[in-house]
Amino acid sequence: MQKENQDIIIAIISGTLFVLLFGFISFLVVVSYVRRKRKLLQEKEAREIAYQKELLQAQLEMQEHTFRTIAQEIHDNVGQILGLVKLNVNLLVLALKDNEIVENLRQQTNKAMAELRYLGNSYHADRLAEQGLVDAVKQQLEQLQKTGMFATTFYSEYDRLQISKNALIFLYRMLQEALNNIVKHAKADKIDLSISRKGEEVCITLKDNGQGFNSADGSFKPGIGLVSMQERAAMINVQMELNSKLGVGTTIQFRFKQKNV
Ligand SMILES: Nc1ncnc2c1ncn2[C@@H]1O[C@H](COP(=O)(O)OP(=O)(O)OP(=O)(O)O)[C@@H](O)[C@H]1O
Numbered sequence: 001m002q003k004e005n006q007d008i009i010i011a012i013i014s015g016t017l018f019v020l021l022f023g024f025i026s027f028l029v030v031v032s033y034v035r036r037k038r039k040l041l042q043e044k045e046a047r048e049i050a051y052q053k054e055l056l057q058a059q060l061e062m063q064e065h066t067f068r069t070i071a072q073e074i075h076d077n078v079g080q081i082l083g084l085v086k087l088n089v090n091l092l093v094l095a096l097k098d099n100e101i102v103e104n105l106r107q108q109t110n111k112a113m114a115e116l117r118y119l120g121n122s123y124h125a126d127r128l129a130e131q132g133l134v135d136a137v138k139q140q141l142e143q144l145q146k147t148g149m150f151a152t153t154f155y156s157e158y159d160r161l162q163i164s165k166n167a168l169i170f171l172y173r174m175l176q177e178a179l180n181n182i183v184k185h186a187k188a189d190k191i192d193l194s195i196s197r198k199g200e201e202v203c204i205t206l207k208d209n210g211q212g213f214n215s216a217d218g219s220f221k222p223g224i225g226l227v228s229m230q231e232r233a234a235m236i237n238v239q240m241e242l243n244s245k246l247g248v249g250t251t252i253q254f255r256f257k258q259k260n261v
């Protein structure tokens, strides 16, 4: 009888142990399955992000290539013709001294050439890099001021920034887009741009006094301008902050450490 009891106890204990062991092994299998699945998912997400990044990089490179072609076309075709016009105008100036109409023509030709050079340079990455971001941006604001539609202010604590060529081009294109947006959408008459030092960081702030917008509004239509601005910022380690208030205006700020971009 005692032997029978012992057998039952042993059977219960070994049964329990078996169930526990089985449960434990099943638990381990499930945990490792979940972990593997999560890892695969993370890898897939990382691959997708890398792919999107590469795609965007390719798009931006293509855009730069197009800009470069435009710059070359401007320089080689229209630039050449204007060069000949200038030559002839100079001959006219010599032939008809002190003629007011000819003098006006000379000034207008020079102006057209300067404008064209500016346009060509702003599309040409190498020229932009030579000129530097601070000067290039200052010139952009001067162009807007010249239209008579805006009062602009420009302030910079830097003469030149020590940043990579890639970052310079990206920042310039981002500011170009932000300025285009002001011209297209803001209905502003004042634009302020400052490049200031905040500790180790450079802080570029562009502000308009236009109608502003509310991105949470149902009628808001996002374009590719703001999105690609954000993507470009992320690609070169620039913090971008956008604040817009209806009836007050819009401020965009880019912050970065020179050594990081
Ligand atoms: N400075 C601004 N003032 C007022 N509204 C603005 C300003 N900047 C952007 N917006 C609003 O945000 C929207 C999205 O801007 P975004 O640059 O993404 O697109 P878009 O300029 O309409 O088109 P695109 O793709 O050609 O840039 C604009 O349509 C406009 O309504």
Ligand SMILES: [Mg+2]
Binding pocket: 177, 180, 181, 223, 224, 225, 226
């Ligand atoms: Mg836009």
